Amino acid sequence: MILSFGPDAGAVTPMALALTAPSVVALACYLAAAVPGERFSAGLRAALLVGWIAQGISIVIDVAGIGSDRPGARFGFAPALSVTLWLVLAVYELESRLVPLGGARRALASLGVAVVVLAWIFPGQVHPQAASIWAPLHWLLGVASYGLFGVAVLHALLLNRAERQMRRAPQLSDPAAHGVPLMRLERLTFRFVGAGFVVLSAAIVLGFWFSDHWRWDHKSVFSILGWLVFAGLLAGRRAFGWRGLKATRGVYAGAALLLLAYVGSRFVLEVVLHRPPAA
Secondary structure, three states: OOOOOOOOOOOOHHHHHHHHHHHHHHHHHHHHHHHEEEEHHHHHHHHHHHHHHHHHHHHHHHHOOOHHHHHHHOEEEHHHHHHHHHHHHHHHHHHOOOOOOOOOHHHHHHHHHHHHHHHHHHOOEEEEOOOOHHHHHHHHHHHHHHHHHHHHHHHHHHHHHHHHHHHHHHHHHHHHHOOOHHHHHHHHHHHHHHHHHHHHHHHHHHHHOOOOOOOOOOOHHHHHHHHHHHHHHHHHHHOOOOOOOHHHHHHHHHOOOHHHHHHHHHHHHHHHHHOOOOO
């Protein structure tokens, strides 16, 4: 972020303030959208949408290095979280107009506040040159898979909550009384898992095949482990019909491994070791 608390934060100039304005707007809108209650639900949904748009503008400014005196793309663990949540919100904004996703707005808005603040404090590091011409595509596929698995986690959480509500109120015969019917939620969850798995597979293959600097480091190991978990989850569902808590635990475990792969390794390099990553 141009105006940040990071180690190479830019000077407080009118240009820096202008470039930081989208992040300020996103933070304010997410704070408003996180207000409890549904009395002003239309206004709160509008605030979430405006916050999403403003966050998207701030991501473009930060990642593209607009206004920076150092050429190259800026990225790190906090921007990765910001982009992931932005993609999750994009799917939520579309899907919530078709099916009810009650309770997700406040949680997503609260996460929006957290990732915007994190990106403000930890703006990431400038990568002046890609190691390979395929590196940008590898990066885009990796971020896209994060977003798809993030949406899968959101649906898995909604699925678990709906199952708990039905257990507490078994007399309700209509599952739709709890929001999205359980079977539909389950299908949506695994559709996003399947899509994320395909994109993640492409990212791993591209990184392994075309990278001149492939290393079996923490990022690679956790990425492969996450891939194996999701592969096993999809195979188990197809062969044995895994459902319910067993299935959602697999979603959470695979997502956690992927989170450790990039976000975890970059957090250690940037915050703990204060060392620029090699790629």
